[in-house]
Every structure is written in structure tokens, then in C-alpha cells.
Amino acid sequence: MCGIVGYVGKKAALPILMNGLRRLEYRGYDSAGVAIVGESLRIVRSVGKIQSLDDRLFGEKMIGFMGIAHTRWATHGVPSEANAHPHTDCRGNIALVHNGIIENYRELKEQLESAGHAFRSETDTEALVHLIEHLLKYPGTTLADAVRSAVRRVRGTYGIAVVRAEEPGRVVVARLGSPIVIGVGGGELFVASDANAIIGHTRRVIFLDDGEMAVLGLDGYQISSLDNLPIAKEPEDLEWTAEAAQKNGYPHFMMKEMSEQPEVLRNTMRGRLNAKNGNAVLGGLRDVADQAREIDRLIVVGCGSAYYAAQVGEYMLEEYAGIPVEVELASEFRYRKPIITSRTAVIAVSQSGETADTLAAIREAKMKGALTLGIVNAVGSTIARETDAGVYSHAGPEIGVASTKAYLSQVTVFALLTLFFGRQRQMSLSTGKRIAKELVRLPELVTSLLERTNEYRAVAQRYAWAEDFLYMGRKYCAPAAFEGALKLKELSYVHAEGYAAGEMKHGPIALIDEGFPSMVLCPVDSVYEKTKSNVEEIRARRGKVIAITTEGNNEMSRLADDVLYLPKTLEMLVPVLMAVPLQLFAYHAAVLRGFDPDMPRNLAKSVTVE
Numbered sequence: 001m002c003g004i005v006g007y008v009g010k011k012a013a014l015p016i017l018m019n020g021l022r023r024l025e026y027r028g029y030d031s032a033g034v035a036i037v038g039e040s041l042r043i044v045r046s047v048g049k050i051q052s053l054d055d056r057l058f059g060e061k062m063i064g065f066m067g068i069a070h071t072r073w074a075t076h077g078v079p080s081e082a083n084a085h086p087h088t089d090c091r092g093n094i095a096l097v098h099n100g101i102i103e104n105y106r107e108l109k110e111q112l113e114s115a116g117h118a119f120r121s122e123t124d125t126e127a128l129v130h131l132i133e134h135l136l137k138y139p140g141t142t143l144a145d146a147v148r149s150a151v152r153r154v155r156g157t158y159g160i161a162v163v164r165a166e167e168p169g170r171v172v173v174a175r176l177g178s179p180i181v182i183g184v185g186g187g188e189l190f191v192a193s194d195a196n197a198i199i200g201h202t203r204r205v206i207f208l209d210d211g212e213m214a215v216l217g218l219d220g221y222q223i224s225s226l227d228n229l230p231i232a233k234e235p236e237d238l239e240w241t242a243e244a245a246q247k248n249g250y251p252h253f254m255m256k257e258m259s260e261q262p263e264v265l266r267n268t269m270r271g272r273l274n275a276k277n278g279n280a281v282l283g284g285l286r287d288v289a290d291q292a293r294e295i296d297r298l299i300v301v302g303c304g305s306a307y308y309a310a311q312v313g314e315y316m317l318e319e320y321a322g323i324p325v326e327v328e329l330a331s332e333f334r335y336r337k338p339i340i341t342s343r344t345a346v347i348a349v350s351q352s353g354e355t356a357d358t359l360a361a362i363r364e365a366k367m368k369g370a371l372t373l374g375i376v377n378a379v380g381s382t383i384a385r386e387t388d389a390g391v392y393s394h395a396g397p398e399i400g401v402a403s404t405k406a407y408l409s410q411v412t413v414f415a416l417l418t419l420f421f422g423r424q425r426q427m428s429l430s431t432g433k434r435i436a437k438e439l440v441r442l443p444e445l446v447t448s449l450l451e452r453t454n455e456y457r458a459v460a461q462r463y464a465w466a467e468d469f470l471y472m473g474r475k476y477c478a479p480a481a482f483e484g485a486l487k488l489k490e491l492s493y494v495h496a497e498g499y500a501a502g503e504m505k506h507g508p509i510a511l512i513d514e515g516f517p518s519m520v521l522c523p524v525d526s527v528y529e530k531t532k533s534n535v536e537e538i539r540a541r542r543g544k545v546i547a548i549t550t551e552g553n554n555e556m557s558r559l560a561d562d563v564l565y566l567p568k569t570l571e572m573l574v575p576v577l578m579a580v581p582l583q584l585f586a587y588h589a590a591v592l593r594g595f596d597p598d599m600p601r602n603l604a605k606s607v608t609v610e
């Protein structure tokens with residue numbers, strides 16, 4: 001999705017802004033631009049990668065100590081130089097970058113055009129900069145006044161940063177539904193839509209809340225409401241380091257992030273497992289522990305991989321904590337009429353903590369009186385701040401567009417929640433201890449799987465011809481199959497369908513022939529015999545099968561074309577292990593097909609618009 005960076009201070013702004021844009025590249029974009037306020041306001045924009053913007057900057061006099069920059073992911077209007085941000089007013093005196101969507105831009109545009117404003121792009125954003133220009137015509141109006149009045153007239157969502165040639169040394173920012181973080185340095189201020197852009201400069205940050213705006217200058221920052229009431233906010237320290245968001249010698253962020261998974265699991269569980277009591281100590285839930293005891297139904301919302309992690313969680317919580325769970329796509333929940341009582345808790349699962357649909361679902365749940373909980377990775381993100389309580393997943397910054405370590409950490413948090421809710425209810429001490437003991441082993445088991453990457457690469461090579469894939473599994477492995485199929489399709493653009501294996505005969509078996517291979521997840525578990533039958537049925541139709549089963553299960557090598565093995569663990573924890581070969585298979589398939597797994601086409605890391 002789009003990214004914003006801004007700077008005001010005593011250093012040359014351009015290198016800081018360009019470096020920030022590079023750190024936002026992972027979010028996905030199709031054009032970029034930068035505006036510098038020096039002797040005048042200068043803007044350079046270009047379509048394509050940041051490198052082409054860099055090339056365009058050659059020979060340009062972009063000298064100044066203040067500026068804003070943007071990466072755009074097209075929504076209104078094709079990727080083009082004219083549609084790239086920053087957008088300017090008629091006279092080229094104001095520059096604005098925007099994340100989000102201005103829903104009433106057509107009516108604003110009509111009004112502004114009839115007042116004489118000339119539009120140059122197809123974007124919704126341009127209406128906002130002309131509106132600011134229009135409002136500045138009133139004598140004595142400052143940029144901050146005009147921005148305040150302008151955003152009060154728009155419908156939709158925005159995170160914006162605005163500069164004006166006549167007010168050097170001032171950046172005005174505002175937020176509604178699209179994140180804005182202010183970085184506080186020594187005598188300099190930064191702004192970004194994502195802390196990754198500025199973390200190399202400062203870890204002291206202030207997250208703006210919806211309906212807040214700020215004026216940043218050499219004399220400091222002033223935060224206010226849209227009614228112009230001052231808001232006091234102190235900077236907080238970010239835990240993430242700049243190094244954590246570097247490739248550190250790995251060919252891709254995705255490979256680095258998969259390799260980090262054993263450490264991520266340790267971080268997710270650190271200080272949270274009480275092996276003696278077979279319980280999880282979740283500090284983030286301490287304040288709501290009594291309320292949690294009274295909860296009689298959980299609804300879990302998320303999108304993409306977060307949704308699949310939640311489905312694994314549903315199986316765990318129902319089997320071991322005995323609490324009814326419903327998992328819903330956040331994008332559906334927001335438009336349905338969900339039944340929520342005072343004893344319902346709604347859990348939002350999100351790596352970024354900024355996914356628009358998940359955020360909307362949690363707001364809806366809150367309005368209906370539910371206890372809202374978050375399983376969030378990005379510290380200080382909107383979902384983390386808007387939920388009543390929650391558990392950070394502690395995966396660290398995830399730059400690769402495909403969720404890998406974040407997904408694993410989410411599944412692990414569900415295992416911890418199972419202990420937490422289970423021990424509050426019917427789960428025995430011995431069951432709690434057994435789960436806790438097995439959780440502790442996970443990092444070392446994941447390490448052993450990562451060491452087999454060449455095996456996964458060899459299998460990916462043998463199936464490089466396939467344009468379609470069916471992924472199947474039962475019980476805990478059904479959502480694991482959905483997640484595996486998502487990884488393959490998003491990274492390698494191979495058509496992959498994830499199915500609960502029991503559904504095979506209800507339709508997908510019609511697809512099977514020698515040109516349509518299947519990935520069958522069949523660990524030796526309570527449903528092994530059933531899934532084994534699926535393998536036999538596929539083979540009877542000459543379909544190729546890659547089976548992923550448990551070490552020591554030799555019969556699969558007779559039944560399947562290729563077999564990958566997982567170490568033994570508790571059935572409920574198999575999805576954690578299963579994710580590793582599936583991630584690496586998808587990664588190698590993408591690389592073998594010549595695609596960059598870190599930046600799949602059309603995808604954005606964090607989907608902050610609907």
C-alpha cells in the first residue's frame with residue numbers, strides 16, 4: 001500500500017526521504033515522488049521503482065531541509081507520473097501526499113473546478129490539495145488552519161503530510177483511518193506512515209490517533225484535534241531496531257524471515273509459559289482475566305494468513321479450552337449482523353495492526369459491547385491501541401509481503417491462548433503441562449525443518465511445470481492447507497486451491513489428472529487414515545501427489561510421488577511445523593519461476609484500504 005515519509009530539521013532532506021522510501025518499498029507500490037521545500041517548492045515524480053525516481057533526480061536542484069515523499073499503490077487512476085504523489089495546487093505552492101481514499105472527491109472536484117481550479121490527475125487525492133489552496137485564500141489562514149478545515153470536509157480515510165512554499169519549516173500531518181507516526185529526533189522531526197521508514201533515525205515515536213493532526217517544525221511539534229484543541233502526547237520508545245529490517249546477507253527478506261522463525265517462536269513464548277502450572281502467563285490479558293473467565297463465545301476476525309492462523313486457533317480452543325469459537329473473514333464481519341452478547345469476546349488477528357477490514361470489524365464489535373482482544377505484531381498499531389487488551393505476537397518487523405514468521409507467531413499465540421482460556425475452564429493440569437512441554441520443543445523442531453531447504457527446493461524443481469495445485473488436509477491441517485495454497489499462489493502465481501480433504505469428492509476431484517498435482521498434508525494423526533484415502537483416490541486418477549507426513553511413516557513413500565517429513569509433535573501444533581515446508585516450497589517455486597518473492601505483483605504488505 002502507499003507509503004509516506006517526511007522530514008523537517010537541519011539536514012538535507014532528500015537523502016533522508018529517499019532512504020525512507022526505500023524502507024517502505026516492501027509495502028508494494030507502482031510509482032513514487034518527492035517534494036522539497038528550499039528556496040521554492042520542487043517536486044519530482046516517476047513511475048516504477050524508487051531507482052527510477054532516483055534516476056529522475058539526477059541534476060535536479062532538490063536542496064532543502066524539509067520535504068515529503070510518497071510511494072503510491074494505484075487505486076484511483078493508473079500508475080503514471082501525473083497520478084503519482086506529491087500532488088500540488090494550481091500554483092505549485094502546496095504539496096500533499098496521501099494514503100487512504102477520499103470518497104467524496106468527485107463532488108469536491110466539481111465544486112473546485114467551477115471555482116476555477118485546474119486538475120491534472122485522475123486521483124481522489126488531488127481534490128484535497130486544491131481544497132486546501134481554496135481555503136488558504138481567506139486572509140490570515142495558515143496551512144494548518146486550511147488543512148484542518150479541508151479534512152473536516154472530506155469523507156473517507158486519510159493519512160496526509162502537507163508542505164507549503166510560503167511556510168518553510170512546517171509540515172502539517174493529519175490522520176483518519178490511515179496511520180501516521182511522528183519520529184522525534186534531536187532538533188529534527190520525521191513523519192511516516194510506517195515506523196520502518198524512520199527507525200534508522202530515531203526510535204522515539206508518537207502515533208497519531210484518528211481525528212488528530214500535528215504541525216511539525218524546527219521548534220517542535222503541536223498535536224491538536226480537528227476542533228483545534230491541543231492534545232498532549234509524549235513520545236514512546238519503539239522496540240524494533242533498524243537492523244531487524246535489513247536483509248543481512250539473505251537473498252530475500254522472505255528467506256531471512258523464515259530463517260528467523262525458531263527465534264520468533266522463542267520470543268513469542270518468552271516469559272509466557274508456566275510449565276509447572278501448565279498455563280500461559282499473558283501480561284496483556286491481566287486486566288481482563290476475570291472478564292475472560294465469564295466469556296462463553298469467541299469470534300475471531302482476520303484476513304489472509306491471519307484468518308488461517310485463526311482457523312487453527314479455533315480447532316485448538318474448541319478441543320482443549322472447550323470454548324465455542326467462530327472464525328470470520330474480517331471483510332465479511334463488518335457487513336453482517338453478528339450476534340454479540342456481553343459474554344462474547346472478539347479477537348482481531350493482524351500482523352500490521354492496520355488492516356482496514358480487521359480494524360472495522362473490531363470497531364463494530366466494540367460498538368456492540370463485546371470485549372475486544374488483539375493478536376497483533378506491530379507494537380503501537382491501530383488495532384493494538386483500539387482493542388481492550390491483547391497479546392503481542394513478537395515476530396519483529398516482517399518486510400516480505402508473504403506472511404511467514406508472523407503467521408507462525410500467530411498460531412503460537414493461539415496455543416498460548418488455549419492454555420490461558422483452557423486452564424480457566426476445564427483443561428486439566430496434566431494436559432496443560434503436556435501442551436506447554438511440547439510448545440517449548442517447537443523452535444528446535446522448526447530449526448530441523450529449515451535445514452532441509454534443499455529437499456524442498458528439489459521438489460519445487462520437479463513440479464516447476466505445474467500451473468495448478470490442489471492443497472488438502474483435514475482437521476488442524478485443513479487451515480494449514482489453505483495457508484500453503486495462499487503462499488504458492490501469491491508468490492509464484494501458480495493457481496493453487498486449498499481444500500479440506502473431506503471436500504475432495506464434492507467437487508475438486510474433477511480437476512485431478514496427470515497435469516494437476518496435489519499437496520496432501522497427512523501427518524500421522526487422528527485423521528490420518530482418512531487423508532490417506534484421499535492420496536489413494538488421487539493416485540487412482542493418475543494425479544501426482546506430494547505428501548507431507550510424519551517421520552517414520554514409510555507407507556507414504558509407496559503411495560505418493562514425493563514425500564516430505566515432519567518431526568512428531570502434538571496434533572494441535574502440527575500446523576506450526578507444517579508451515580515450514582509449505583513456505584519453502586512456495587519460496588523456491590517463485591524463485592525458480594523467476595519472480596521476486598519479496599514483492600509479488602499487485603500485492604501490498606498491509607491493506608489499509610477496503
Ligand code: M6R
Nearest residue numbers: 304305306350351352355402403
Ligand atoms: O497485517 P495483517 O496480518 O492484518 O494482514 C492480513 C493479510 O493481508 C496478510 O496475511 C496477507 O494475506 C499476506 N499476504 C499473506 O501472506
